[in-house]
Structure formats: structure tokens, C-alpha cells
Amino acid sequence: xxxxxxxxxxxxxxxxxxxxxxxxxxxxxxxxxxxxxxxxxxxxxxxxxxxxxxxxxxxxxxxxxxxxxxxxxxxxxxxxxxxxxxxxxxxxxxxxxxxxxxxxxxxxxxxxxxxxxxxxxxxxxxxxxxxxxxxxxxxxxxxxxxxxxxxxxxxxxxxxxxxxxxxxxxxxxxxxxxxxxxxxxxxxxxxxxxxxxxxxxxxxxxxxxxxxxxxxxxxxxxxxxxxxxxxxxxxxxxxxxxxxxxxxxxxxxxxxxxxxxxxxxxxxxxxxxxxxxxxxxxxxxxxxxxxxxxxxxxxxxxxxxxxxxxxxxxxxxxxxxxxxxxxxxxxxxxxxxxxxxxxxxxxxxxxxxxxxxxxxxxxxxxxxxxxxxxxxxxxxxxxxxxxxxxxxxxxxxxxxxxxxxxxxxxxxxxxxxxxxxxxxxxxxxxxxxxxxxxxxxxxxxxxxxxxxxxxxxxxxxx
Amino acid sequence: xxxxxxxxxxxxxxxxxxxxxxxxxxxxxxxxxxxxxxxxxxxxxxxxxxxxxxxxxxxxxxxxxxxxxxxxxxxxxxxxxxxxxxxxxxxxxxxxxxxxxxxxxxxxxxxxxxxxxxxxxxxxxxxxxxxxxxxxxxxxxxxxxxxxxxxxxxxxxxxxxxxxxxxxxxxxxxxxxxxxxxxxxxxxxxxxxxxxxxxxxxxxxxxxxxxxxxxxxxxxxxxxxxxxxxxxxxxxxxxxxxxxxxxxxxxxxxxxxxxxxxxxxxxxxxxxxxxxxxxxxxxxxxxxxxxxxxxxxxxxxxxxxxxxxxxxxxxxxxxxxxxxxxxxxxxxxxxxxxxxxxxxxxxxxxxxxxxxxxxxxxxxxxxxxxxxxxxxxxxxxxxxxxxxxxxxxxxxxxxxxxxxxxxxxxxxxxxxxxxxxxxxxxxxxxxxxxxxxxxxxxxxxxxxxxxxxxxxxxxxxx
Numbered sequence: 047x048x049x050x051x052x053x054x055x056x057x058x059x060x061x062x063x064x065x066x067x068x069x070x071x072x073x074x075x076x077x078x079x080x081x082x083x084x085x086x087x088x089x090x091x092x093x094x095x096x097x098x099x100x101x102x103x104x105x106x107x108x109x110x111x112x113x114x115x116x117x118x119x120x121x122x123x124x125x126x127x128x129x130x131x132x133x134x135x136x137x138x139x140x141x142x143x144x145x146x147x148x149x150x151x152x153x154x155x156x157x158x159x160x161x162x163x164x165x166x167x168x169x170x171x172x173x174x175x176x177x178x179x180x181x182x183x184x185x186x187x188x189x190x191x192x193x194x195x196x197x198x199x200x201x202x203x204x205x206x207x208x209x210x211x212x213x214x215x216x217x218x219x220x221x222x223x224x225x226x227x228x229x230x231x232x233x234x235x236x237x238x239x240x241x242x243x244x245x246x247x248x249x250x251x252x253x254x255x256x257x258x259x260x261x262x263x264x265x266x267x268x269x270x271x272x273x274x275x276x277x278x279x280x281x282x283x284x285x286x287x288x289x290x291x292x293x294x295x296x297x298x299x300x301x302x303x304x305x306x307x308x309x310x311x312x313x314x315x316x317x318x319x320x321x322x323x324x325x326x327x328x329x330x331x332x333x334x335x336x337x338x339x340x341x342x343x344x345x346x347x348x349x350x351x352x353x354x355x356x357x358x359x360x361x362x363x364x365x366x367x368x369x370x371x372x373x374x375x376x377x378x379x380x381x382x383x384x385x386x387x388x389x390x391x392x393x394x395x396x397x398x399x400x401x402x403x404x405x406x407x408x409x410x411x412x413x414x415x416x417x418x419x420x421x422x423x424x425x426x427x428x429x430x431x432x433x434x435x436x437x438x439x440x441x442x443x444x445x446x447x448x449x450x451x452x453x454x455x456x457x458x459x460x461x462x463x464x465x466x467x468x469x470x471x472x473x474x475x476x477x478x479x480x481x482x483x484x485x486x487x488x489x490x491x492x493x494x495x496x497x498x499x500x501x502x503x504x505x506x507x508x
Numbered sequence: 509x510x511x512x513x514x515x516x517x518x519x520x521x522x523x524x525x526x527x528x529x530x531x532x533x534x535x536x537x538x539x540x541x542x543x544x545x546x547x548x549x550x551x552x553x554x555x556x557x558x559x560x561x562x563x564x565x566x567x568x569x570x571x572x573x574x575x576x577x578x579x580x581x582x583x584x585x586x587x588x589x590x591x592x593x594x595x596x597x598x599x600x601x602x603x604x605x606x607x608x609x610x611x612x613x614x615x616x617x618x619x620x621x622x623x624x625x626x627x628x629x630x631x632x633x634x635x636x637x638x639x640x641x642x643x644x645x646x647x648x649x650x651x652x653x654x655x656x657x658x659x660x661x662x663x664x665x666x667x668x669x670x671x672x673x674x675x676x677x678x679x680x681x682x683x684x685x686x687x688x689x690x691x692x693x694x695x696x697x698x699x700x701x702x703x704x705x706x707x708x709x710x711x712x713x714x715x716x717x718x719x720x721x722x723x724x725x726x727x728x729x730x731x732x733x734x735x736x737x738x739x740x741x742x743x744x745x746x747x748x749x750x751x752x753x754x755x756x757x758x759x760x761x762x763x764x765x766x767x768x769x770x771x772x773x774x775x776x777x778x779x780x781x782x783x784x785x786x787x788x789x790x791x792x793x794x795x796x797x798x799x800x801x802x803x804x805x806x807x808x809x810x811x812x813x814x815x816x817x818x819x820x821x822x823x824x825x826x827x828x829x830x831x832x833x834x835x836x837x838x839x840x841x842x843x844x845x846x847x848x849x850x851x852x853x854x855x856x857x858x859x860x861x862x863x864x865x866x867x868x869x870x871x872x873x874x875x876x877x878x879x880x881x882x883x884x885x886x887x888x889x890x891x892x893x894x895x896x897x898x899x900x901x902x903x904x905x906x907x908x909x910x911x912x913x914x915x916x917x918x919x920x921x922x923x924x925x926x927x928x929x930x931x932x933x934x935x936x937x938x939x940x941x942x943x944x945x946x947x948x949x950x951x952x953x954x955x956x957x958x959x960x961x962x963x964x965x966x967x968x969x970x
Contacts, residue, residue, distance in 0.1 A: 053522045054588045060515045126516045127600070127891045138589070156618055158893045158928070200888040220682070220933035224893060226940045227884055422689055426662040429589045431620045431686060466620070468930040471682035478688045 052303045054137060058130035062302075063122055064294040067287045070325040071397060072113035073332040076404055078283070078396040079371035082358060087502060090368050097269055098276050102173040106284040113329075115287065117169075124168045124201060128157035129291070133299040134463075138427040140447070147450035149443060150305060151463040152296045152323060153430065158224070159194035161388075161433065161465030162319050163279050166288035167191070170277040171198035180273030181205025185235065185260030187315075188214055188388040188435065189221030190465055191279030196228035207274075209235040209263045211390070213254035217472045224469075235260035242266050242364040256380050257316075257391045262364025280316025281361060281370070281395050289322025296460065297326045307338060309446060311461040313438035314342040314351065314409070315388045317395030323462040324407070331406060340407035341446075342398070343438040345417075347485040348381040350374060350394045351402055351409035353492060358507035359499045361393060369500065369507065372399040379495025382485035385414065385473030386434040392495065412441045413484040418477040420444050421467065433465040434473055514765045516599060520592035524764075525584055526756040529749045532787040533859060534575035535794040538866055540745070540858040541833035544820060549964060552830050560727060562737050564635040568746040575791075577749065579631075586630045586663060590619035591753070595761040596925075600889040602909070609912035611905060612767060613925040614758045614785060615892065620686070621656035623850075623895065623927030624781050625741050628750035629653070632739040633660035642735030643667025647697065647722030649777075650676055650850040650897065651683030652927055653741030658690035669736075671697040671725045673852070674717035679934045686931075697722035704728050704826040718842050719778075719853045724826025742778025743823060743832070743857050751784025758922065759788045769800060771908060773923040775900035776804040776813065776871070777850045779857030785924040786869070793868060802869035803908075804860070805900040807879075809947040810843040812836060812856045813864055813871035815954060820969035821961045823855060831962065831969065834861040837949075841957025844947035847876065847935030848896040854957065874903045875946040880939040882906050883929070895927040896935055 071077060080089035095104045106115065117125075136149040154162035174182050181204050186192030192208040199206035208230050215222060215234035222232045235255050236243040240263040246253065253259070261278070268276035279285060300307060310327055312320035320342055330336040344351055354373040361367040363377050372393045375381075379392040394402075401407055414434075421437035423444070424430070432440060443461040450457050467474065476482040487495075499506060533539060542551035557566045568577065579587075598611040616624035636644050643666050648654030654670040661668035670692050677684060677696040684694045697717050698705040702725040708715065715721070723740070730738035741747060762769060772789055774782035782804055792798040804813055812835045821836040823829040834855045837843075841854040856864075863869055876896075883899035885906070886892070894902060905923040912919050929936065938944040949957075961968060 055522070057519055060517070158887070158891055158930075160930075197888075197891060201891075219937075220930070223933040223937045223940060224930075227887055227893065227936050229888065425620070425689055426659075426691065429620055429659060429663075431689065468620075468622075468682070468686075471685040474689050475681075475685045478685060 052135050052305065055132040055134050056299045056303050057132050058295060058298055058302065060126045062298060063125050063129050064117065064291050066114040066116050068290040068294055068325050068329060069109065069113055069115055069287050070328050071110040071283065073329045074400065076400060077110050078400040081368040081370055084360065084365065084369050087507065098265060100170070100173045100177050100179065100275050102176065103170060103284050106287055107282060118172060121169055121172050128164065130295050131156060133296055136428055139424060142423065142427045143444065143447050143451065145447040145451045146454060146456045147447040148456065148458045149447055150460045152292060152460065153463045154292060155430065155463065155466035159190055159197055160468060161190040161194065162289060162292055162322065163191040163194035164197060165291050165322070166279060166285045166318065167194035167198040168201070169288045171195065171202050171204055174275060174277070175202040175204055179204070179275055181207065182275055182277045183207040183264040183268040184277050184279065185209045185257055185264045187211045187257045187390055189218050189469060190388060192230065192232065193221060193224050195277065196225040196230035199230065200228040206230040207267060208232045209237065209260040211235055211255040211257060211260050218469045221469050235263050237263060240266045242366065246363065253380065256363060258363035258377055261362035262366050265366050280318040281393065283397055285318045286321035286325065286395060286397055289318050290325040292322040292462065293325040293327065296323060306458060307460045308457045309339040309341065309459045311341045311343060311439050311442050311459065313389060313435050313462070313464060314344045314394065315435065316391045317398040319462050319464045321395050321398050328401065328406060341442055342402065342407060342409040343442040344409060344411050345386055345389050345438060346411040346413045347487065348375065348390055349411040350392065352411045355496060355499065355506065356399060356403055357499060359393060370396050371508065372396045373402065374499060375492060376495030376498040378498030385470060386438065388435040389438065410442055412438055413486065415477065415482050415484055417441045418474070418482060430463065431467045432463060433467045434470050436464040439463070514597050514767065517594040517596050518761045518765050519594050520757060520760055520764065522588045524760060525587050525591050526579065526753050528576040528578050530752040530756055530788050530791060531571065531575055531577055531749050532790050533572040533745065535791045536862065538862060539572050540862040543830040543832055546822065546827065546831050549969065559731055560738050562632070562635045562639050562641065564638065565632060565746050568749055569744060580634060583631055583634050590626065592757050593618060595758055598890055601886060604885065604889045605906065605909050605913065607909040607913045608916060608918045609909040610918065610920040611909055612922045614754060614922065615925045616754060617892065617925065617928035621652050621659055622930060623652040623656065624751060624754055624784065625653045625656035626659060627753050627784070628741060628747045628780065629656035629660040630663070631750040633657065633664050633666055636737060636739070637664040637666055641666070641737055643669065644737055644739045645669040645726040645730040646739050646741065647671045647719055647726045649673045649719045649852055651680050651931060652850060654692065654694065655683060655686050657739065658687040658692035661692065662690040668692040669729060670694045671699065671722040673697055673719060673722050680931045683931050697725050699725060702728045704828065708825065715842065718825060720825035720839055723824035724828050727824070727828050742780035743855065745859055747780045748783035748787065748857060748859055751780050752787040754781070754784040754924065755787040755789065758785060768920060769922045770919045771801040771803065771921045773803045773805060773901050773904050773921065775851060775897050775924070775926060776806045776856065777897060778853045779860040781924050781926045783857050783860050790863065790868060803904060804864065804869060804871040805904040806871060806873050807848055807851050807900060808873040808875045809949065810837065810852055811873040812854065814873045817958060817961065817968065818861060818865055819961060821855060832858050833970065834858045835864065836961060837954060838957030838960040840960030847932060848900065850897040851900065872904055874900055875948070877939065877944050877946055879903045880936070880944060892925065893929045894925060895929045896932050898926040901925070
């Protein structure tokens, strides 16, 4: 693609904030597999999900057909506080790399949660409020989702109970205070406040926690407290739907400013950012209207796509959630304490899993120190201090741009810069001090995780 | 003023980034008093300043006549990474307050330094690079200036040595790591690495430091190391000049979107943000073209304007800097450890001091807990988590808006939201826990500080 003359930061107007979300499932020929009731192995119905989730969110979760779903005015009102987010032409990075590639990034960090998580948090809080609920419970890893949900709940006057993965709670005490400033109650997970927390602590006394544990605790509290429901920041279909606002804006900006991407890159933990960013592009690809090289980037320490199995597994360590068919490392897989807390999940969005399985996207795994090298390079030339999670995408984008330097190709690369790293300075400190190490699970480590994947008649469930 | 129909976030285009800074001194009938050589009590010349400051910055410092000074392309290139910054219509805050007032804020926090400080940092780094220097030294309080300078130095490949006020260094370890990520060397002040640091530590072994101490150390290192100069983030005329980009953009946005402010409010530490924000409005006021109620907000714990003396004093505790005529609490005044590190300076910009003395602006002092109350209210409805410094302006803006609610006046209020509070969570934690207290110096405390103000023939120098 040839160079286009664009501003450094491309903003859409407030009137151009998308009026609908895009539901990529409507264009999938092979739909993602349904969630299963772990007892009966039957697909979960709306009635099954009702004790855990808000009604309207269940409808969105199960809707595989409607391509465009209207964004309520109340949510668009909130969106305009921090949206449209800019699509940025990384011209300073291009210069430093000396690459012929054209690099753009969609920056979702310009809000207090520091990430894209707010896009779904405000939607979920809105539907909870509309249903007349008292409050919501959730888990948070790096703290971005918890912060986002706290902000959303403060806006709508909802109570907010957050279970925060213990390793992040300890590494990021300031995150806890941001959530408290927005009125949330924050508990380190596993905790002694839930049955499942007690059980996990008994089995693994020294555990630093995982998203899977925290999910179990949050679900338990939601189910046991009248007027509460559980909300989740990733993995679910509804979350990818809400996050499609990222991709919709990105695509609108591409059209407005004449950018024709060849490649779209995003980091992948549970899949919310990646699924959101790629969705309208994936839609074109599914409909055969355009082709894009779509790349998921995951940590080598938690390689669901690149080394996981595509089978049914629990979304949570406590096995209180439904079974999802997804790329999984096993729900008992507890990744080494790497610093991209938001990517420490054993599974992956069922929608993205299906698309990956069907060859519509590919995945790469990158190591922690190389991620922080990329983050530092990026920070020094583009100004923004990226979150470790986002920096996985930076690493892959730089690698692709350097390939272009070798081949002379002028590829146009868009990557998702999901958030800022202001609360990740413990990790940056390790990198700055040269004491950061890489954690790559051995095949034996993986086998241990795989052993927790449920089976029926001795076989994985597929 | 009647309601105008504006977007929530008003952005100028990149082409509308100001091409010149505005030098308010050119329009002052009574100029600020010159800096004096403390030995001779003669005005400092360019030659006197040359060992400490970069040449072109000295020219800007001493230029009281040129109203518009061109912003070099290299600086405008950097500005576009985070400018134009948005002017935001605080419609959610208005609703929560139920005020007829129209509230707008110019938000300078959308960059990694988290504040407006980058506007002058990049200018000072540029002129240092242009002069062929190896590096620069500086002090930082809250850490925003140090971060900004680190970013600017990384961009131009300059070495950067930062002396960080000890209390902030301890309260904000993450700030240190941000600076290190951008390649800076960070030392807590007072330190044993300088003669003046050793002297201060000997006299006050338990001191938590102050901007005044840190300035002395940074100047000493600059003067003793060939190829280094000292740069300062506030107080100086040159800094107010660079920060005028805030006011220029604000004024341009007001004109573009039809906003007619009655009142302009900014927090005041050394004066950089306030001086920058108000400058073009003050220019109109000085030229008799318009009238505005211009309000400086300072912490009750460090009340230079409202309780200080307007006399010559040292800018730094170590008395290595020139004398400046300014509102001062005495260079030995060490304010109680309140959490708005950026406002803990004993003096005030000589330009703003003169304008205040001449009645062109007024000042209010506000207490810490009321500032955090305002910050929390603001965060919960407008989303942005404000820096404690900025929250002083929020406090005053809310107070003015509530007065309008009583009187029914539809005043249009603009305030400067200088930055974000992501690195201030220790302070927010105290507020959240209800353990924050207010510190108001007694008259005896102030008398102790005043005793350090130099005299000539038994009289203050004026």
C-alpha cells in the first residue's frame, strides 16, 4: 500500500461514534460451539444463565444471528467521555525502525481505566441498572477491568464487588485505590470470603491466584446475593460484541482517512480486545469481501492458541461456570507470575477459537523480556507508556515491520494499543534493573494443566 | 452567558496547534521585577545566566518585549503527539452539581507525563540539543516535570539527571521507574551526591525535602559538569512562555466553539500551568479588550499568594539561584507533607506575582481534604482521575458553580485540569481510609519561613 497523507492522530467526531455494535457471529458460517451445562452437557439456555448474568446480556450472549445491535443512548453518552479513541499513525516508530511499513495503532488507553475494558463495563453496568439490580460482582487480573467496572458502576450508582487476582493485588496496590476511589469493594483472590476461595486456598496455600479462581469467587457471591449478578470483562460473546466499537471506529477511520490495512494485530488474553478490534475486518473476510492477515499475540508463558487444545473446558478454576469450547491449557493451569496480568487466562474466547481453528487468523507467542524491549522502544519514540498486555502487540508489529525492512514490502499494519502501563511499574522496574526473566512452560507443565480438562467417556469433549 | 451547543470534547486540528507562543510580558505595563544577582543585587545579565541555562532559553527569559515567539517545527512535531489537548464541557459535573453555571476544562493529562509539564520540557530539551549540550539536570516534586523532561530527553537523545524531592520519591516509586524507562537517572533529594545536599542533610537530618532543596542540587550538578545545563519546570518566565500553548489553544477553542468565559481558574504552585492557561486572556485584560475573573488556587498548607510577602527571595533553599521578586513564604519554608507535591514551592512566578500585585487576578487557598472531596466527585462523574494539584482548581470551580446555583447566575467557568492522579494513589488511599488531615501553617510557622528571606540594610529587598 502506498503512503497516505494523514494526521498523526486521527479522530472521528462524536457524531461518528458507532450507533450499533457489530456481531461477527452473524457472519460466521461455522458458529462457535455453545456453552454447555457441565452436569448435563446440554447447551446452556437463557434460563440456565439467568441466576448469573443480566437478562439482556444473556440475550446478546446467545444471539448468533443479528449482525448489528443498537448501542443505547445512555451508553453512547458515556462513550463520548473517552471515545472516539484516536487511530494514530506511528510515524516516530516507523522512523526509529527505518521500515517501509506503515504502522497505525488504535489507542484505547485514554481513560482512567487505562484500557479498552470500559467499552464493555459501561454496557454491562447499564443493563444491570436497567434490570433494577443492586450491584454486580466481577474478577480482575491486571486491574483494568475492575477499574473500568468501578467507573461504570459509579456512573450508574451501582454497587461493585471486585475479586482481584492476588498477584496483581500485591503488585498493584494503587489499582485497588483507584477502584475504591470509584466506590468499589476490592478483595484479593483467592480469599476466605467465599467457599470456593477457602477450598482453593486449602489445596494451594501459597497460590498467587489466577483469573480462573477469581471468576469462581465472583460468581459465587453473585449467585448467593439477591439483586446481584456477575459480569465478566472478556471471553464471552457479549463482551466481544461490546468491544466491536473499537473495530467499528478503526474501520470508519480507515475509510475516512484512506488507509487500507494488510495486517491487523492484537494481544490475546481472553480475547476481548482482539475480538473487538478485528470484528468488522473479520466480517469482511468471512463474507469474502476482503482479505486481511489477522494475528493474535499471546505470552509464551500462557500460550492458549499456540500450544492449547481446542476442546470443552471450564472457564474458571472452581468449575462453577459453564463449559466452553475453546483453546485451553486446562482450567488448573496457573501460569508463572509474568507481568501481563490481563493475559494470564488459561482459555480463549470461543468465537476467536472457532475463527482461529477455521484458519481465519493466526497466532504467535512472544517472550516477556522481548515484549518489554518493544515497550521501551515504543515509549521512547511514541511517548505513550504501554501496558505489558498491549506491548505484546507492539512486539509483533515491530517484528512484522522489520520483516518489511528486509523484504522492502510497504505493508500497512494496524495494531491495538489496548492500554497504558502506569500501574505496571513493578514490572518495568524489573526490566529496567535487568532482573526480568522469561517463563516458558515445559511440555510437562502443560501436561499438568491438560490433565484438568474434563472428559466424557475418557475423551475430551468436542 | 447562555448555553452553547458544543461537543463534549472539543478538539482543534493538528494544523491549529499554535505556531507561536504568547509572551504576556510584552503587554504588561508594569513588568515583573528582574532577577537579581544575590551578591551584587544587580539585575542578572545573559552572561550571568549562561553557566546555568541554555543560551536561547536565557534570551526568552529576558525578553519582555516580543509578544509572539515562533514555536520551532521540531517542537510542534513533538506537540502533535499529544496536542491539541481537548477543551472539555463538564456536562456530567454540571448535572451532578445542579448548577446553572457552564463549566469547561482544558485537559492536559493525556500524555505519559500525566500533565502540562511536557509543553516546556520538550522546548527546553530542544534548545539544549540545538546548543550541542550533552545533557540537562533538573528537580522534580510530584514527578510530573521529571517524567516530562525524561520523555523529552529520550526523544532528542539527551542525558537527563533528575533530583526528586524525597517525600515524593518515597510516595511515588513508580514515577521513578517511568523516568528510568525513558532513560533518566533519578536521585532522591536532598542527597549526599552534592555539596549542598550534604549541607542540608547535616542541618535537617530528617527532612523530607522540598523543591527548593532539589533545585539547589540540580543547579550544582549542572554548573560542575561540562556540557550540562539546568532546566526548570516552573516559576521562570520562559516556562510560562512555553506553557502559553495551553492558553492559546483554549482561546482558539473558545472562539471556534463560541464559548465566552467569565472566569478562568487554575492551580498555582510555581505558576507554570496557571500562567500558561491565562496568558492570552490576561493579554486581553491588560490591553483593556476584555475582562475576566482570573483565580489562582493554592494549598492552604503552602499559601504563597494569600499569606506570603511580595519581596525578593531565593528561588531555592540552597541559595545558589538568583533572587526573584515574588510572593514568597521564605526559601527555608518547608511545607507540611501534603500530597500535592507539585504545589509545595515557597515562591511563585515573578510574572504572576506582579499581575496579582497589580490586581489583575485574585487567589484562594483551599484545604487538602476538601480538595480530595472535589477530586472524587469529579472522578466519579467525569471519569478522569485528577491529580491532587489539578484538584485544587476543581475545588474552586465547584465552589464557584455552587455560588451560581444560589444566585442563579449562568457564569461560564474554565478551569485547567493539569493532569491525572495515577501516581498519587497513596494520597487517595489516605482520603479513602478517612485518615487524611489538613495542614495549615500557623503565623509562627510562617514567621519562621519569613525569617529566611534575605534583607539589605535591615529591610526586605523590593
